[in-house]
Amino acid sequence: MKKFWHRPLIAVLLAGMACGSAWAADYPSEQDYFQELPVVLSASRLSQPISETPNAMTVIDREMIVASGARNIADVFKLVPSMYVGYENGHTPIVSYRGITDAYARRMQVLVDGRSIYLPIFGQVDWAELPLDIGDIERIEVVRGPSAASHGSNSVQGVINILTRQASAVPKAQASVSKGDAGVSDVSARFGGVGEDWDYRVTLASRADSGFDPISSVFTIPLNDNSRTQLINTRINYRPTGSDSLDIQLGYSDSSRQLGDQNPTPSSNGIFSTLRDQKVSSDFEQFTWLHTFGGDSDLQLNYYHIGRNTKDERYSMPCVSCSPDLNLIASGSYPVFDDAVIHRHDLEMQHTLHTSPTNRVVWGMGARHDSATAPNNLRYSPTWREYRLFAHDEWRIAPVSLINIGAMAEKNALGQTRVSPRISYNHHLTPRDTLRASVSIAYRNPEMAEELGNQSVRLNNVAGKQWTWHNISAAGGLGPEKAISREIGYVGQLDEAGSTLDVRAFHDQISNIIWVDPVADPNSTVTPKSFKSDFNAFYSGLEGTLNYKLGVRSRLTVNYSHQVAGASPSRVSPVASVNASLISYANKYSQTVPLNSASMLLSHDFYGGLQLGAGFYHIDPVRSLDAGLMQPLTRYLDFRVAQSFGGWQSKKGRSGGGEIALVVKNALSDHYFDYSTQTRHKRRTSLTATLGL
Numbered sequence: 001m002k003k004f005w006h007r008p009l010i011a012v013l014l015a016g017m018a019c020g021s022a023w024a025a026d027y028p029s030e031q032d033y034f035q036e037l038p039v040v041l042s043a044s045r046l047s048q049p050i051s052e053t054p055n056a057m058t059v060i061d062r063e064m065i066v067a068s069g070a071r072n073i074a075d076v077f078k079l080v081p082s083m084y085v086g087y088e089n090g091h092t093p094i095v096s097y098r099g100i101t102d103a104y105a106r107r108m109q110v111l112v113d114g115r116s117i118y119l120p121i122f123g124q125v126d127w128a129e130l131p132l133d134i135g136d137i138e139r140i141e142v143v144r145g146p147s148a149a150s151h152g153s154n155s156v157q158g159v160i161n162i163l164t165r166q167a168s169a170v171p172k173a174q175a176s177v178s179k180g181d182a183g184v185s186d187v188s189a190r191f192g193g194v195g196e197d198w199d200y201r202v203t204l205a206s207r208a209d210s211g212f213d214p215i216s217s218v219f220t221i222p223l224n225d226n227s228r229t230q231l232i233n234t235r236i237n238y239r240p241t242g243s244d245s246l247d248i249q250l251g252y253s254d255s256s257r258q259l260g261d262q263n264p265t266p267s268s269n270g271i272f273s274t275l276r277d278q279k280v281s282s283d284f285e286q287f288t289w290l291h292t293f294g295g296d297s298d299l300q301l302n303y304y305h306i307g308r309n310t311k312d313e314r315y316s317m318p319c320v321s322c323s324p325d326l327n328l329i330a331s332g333s334y335p336v337f338d339d340a341v342i343h344r345h346d347l348e349m350q351h352t353l354h355t356s357p358t359n360r361v362v363w364g365m366g367a368r369h370d371s372a373t374a375p376n377n378l379r380y381s382p383t384w385r386e387y388r389l390f391a392h393d394e395w396r397i398a399p400v401s402l403i404n405i406g407a408m409a410e411k412n413a414l415g416q417t418r419v420s421p422r423i424s425y426n427h428h429l430t431p432r433d434t435l436r437a438s439v440s441i442a443y444r445n446p447e448m449a450e451e452l453g454n455q456s457v458r459l460n461n462v463a464g465k466q467w468t469w470h471n472i473s474a475a476g477g478l479g480p481e482k483a484i485s486r487e488i489g490y491v492g493q494l495d496e497a498g499s500t501l502d503v504r505a506f507h508d509q510i511s512n513i514i515w516v517d518p519v520a521d522p523n524s525t526v527t528p529k530s531f532k533s534d535f536n537a538f539y540s541g542l543e544g545t546l547n548y549k550l551g552v553r554s555r556l557t558v559n560y561s562h563q564v565a566g567a568s569p570s571r572v573s574p575v576a577s578v579n580a581s582l583i584s585y586a587n588k589y590s591q592t593v594p595l596n597s598a599s600m601l602l603s604h605d606f607y608g609g610l611q612l613g614a615g616f617y618h619i620d621p622v623r624s625l626d627a628g629l630m631q632p633l634t635r636y637l638d639f640r641v642a643q644s645f646g647g648w649q650s651k652k653g654r655s656g657g658g659e660i661a662l663v664v665k666n667a668l669s670d671h672y673f674d675y676s677t678q679t680r681h682k683r684r685t686s687l688t689a690t691l692g693l
Helices: 007-026 062-068 073-079 324-329 448-452 576-592
Strands: 056-061 083-089 092-097 108-112 137-144 158-164 173-180 184-194 198-209 227-241 244-259 276-293 297-311 313-315 335-337 340-356 359-373 383-398 401-411 417-430 433-444 454-462 465-473 481-493 500-518 529-549 554-569 596-605 610-619 634-645 648-650 653-655 657-665 671-673 680-682 684-692
Touching: 056 062, 056 073, 056 500, 062 073, 062 137, 062 554, 062 596, 062 610, 062 634, 073 083, 073 092, 073 137, 073 596, 073 610, 092 108, 184 684, 500 576, 529 576, 554 576
Parallel strands: 108 158, 465 529
Antiparallel strands: 056 137, 083 092, 137 158, 173 184, 173 684, 184 198, 198 227, 227 244, 244 276, 276 297, 297 340, 313 335, 340 359, 359 383, 383 401, 401 417, 417 433, 433 481, 454 465, 481 500, 500 529, 529 554, 554 596, 596 610, 610 634, 634 657, 648 653, 657 684, 671 680
8 A cells, every 4th residue: 555545534534524524613512422321441541431542442342242142252352343252272262353473463553441451571461361240341442543642562563451331230139050052151140239339249250161173074183172260350349538539449350271282192392292282360359439529620549459370281202203402302391381370560649630611631650560480481570660640631712613632651671761642633524424534652561471472391311411491581671562553434323223333443563573583592492583674564444334223123233344454574674594484484574464354243122021142253265474374365254042031131131030142153054263273162052041130
């Protein structure tokens, strides 16, 4: 795509603004422009209708989550334009925006109630072990585009903010049981109470399944990917005065995940393929104090801690099918310890105030302390401290015109300071039609593994030579990746029922992309990998969402994305083989995004308590650079049929009574695969019974 592809679109935008200004003189108040559009918090940290946010937004509410039949949180993101969802194995979902380059979505910030769950060491979200049950999610706000000005580094492609249900929104008691194919066995129970000064809710849940099943007609090594996760989650809201509230959230999860290949013939990859159980425990504690002043001003203090403990201890398998030399090196099993302990402490102050009837400001500061102990993955146990200062100003220069401008200054753990600015202009052509243009800059800081990684296992001593399996040997000295994003968009309300259309065109440029860099170690049985700033890349395209109300009882959501990408090496290596590798990856980079992807969700409530949800998903061929093979064209249909009895139905979910729900995944196809050829999705059916008071 040409460098200045967006100029004609900007010209159209400006012309529309001029016409709209003359028309809009009859509309003296900004309230005329809110209409039925969703109000969100995640884009700028200010409460805004999506027609006035600085970035394009997707809102997935409780009704959509239920209608989709999603069993886990990761599957919900199939309803976001340009979002990729795949599986490395039965218990490791991969969620990324703008296609996929590898198994780690390092350029997307993920929050739960404002708490970052984007974890050190590798920079990823472990969706399987979150101490959060999908039934406790009230809504999900997705910022589609860089948002480092509001949420800091690693927000270079987007932000996911999962908002959980308030303590007062939970019925007195509710229990749910699910059984289905592939050993699905889920149980959850939640109860709560409401008082004059305090509310509480408690959720207990257990999830288990047997992972993916092999396809007998396809040659593949069966995965050992059974999993079980148990969790508890508590939320308490205390209101000591009319202007003060304290929100307390606590959670803990314990997971057991099987890993390795059920391969009767050991191989040189035995370090990864050894059958074993990986144990993961996670906990969090979050305390948020909010004080409301007069004049629509408030002050918020937020502290949270996240802890994660991974135990992955096993013995390797002897390499009986390798070359004679290597066979001598790995003639017996040797211990491998991939244990890791991480902690994150984060403290933030945020002040929101109205400086005038046409101006709102939010500003604040925060500090983060990350520590990690992972002897087999890091050179030492680092302690990283980061500091941030942010501000955002919403200025209504006229009832029809709004400017959002903000920035965040951050000092990262490597002593580097960067400022991420963003500016947008929103113009209401009519009370139902809005145009938006925005420009932003964002940075992604190097992860611990990229700067300090040292994944090494000592092997046997052969003829006086100490051999090792040395997979990562990071040289360090990296700088942040930098993203520059430009977008123009349209948000419109189509009818009185609240149907909406959201369309945007975008062009993102990311420079100094960090990628693997082979290094020499003559004592290693594999070629170690360091990391360097290897590529400059671009992403361009068009994406949109149609939310259409087909009457009071029906709803249709359609998402579509058309995008292209490309890359070029940002450096020249003195080693010819390294240059060849860089060029090869750059040539494949365009395949890391599907040319076209789409999703459609239809929900309908029949009379008598019968509900239907049907989701159809389409993704063009796409390649993950680390997985190797292309994921072919994929289409599949999921549906959910539920019958409720007793009680009543509210927009927030089932209140009282009970429900029986049948969910069928991949209803029209026998199988398909996504990220890995071993993760074959077969047709699966589950039945869920829910009873509430």
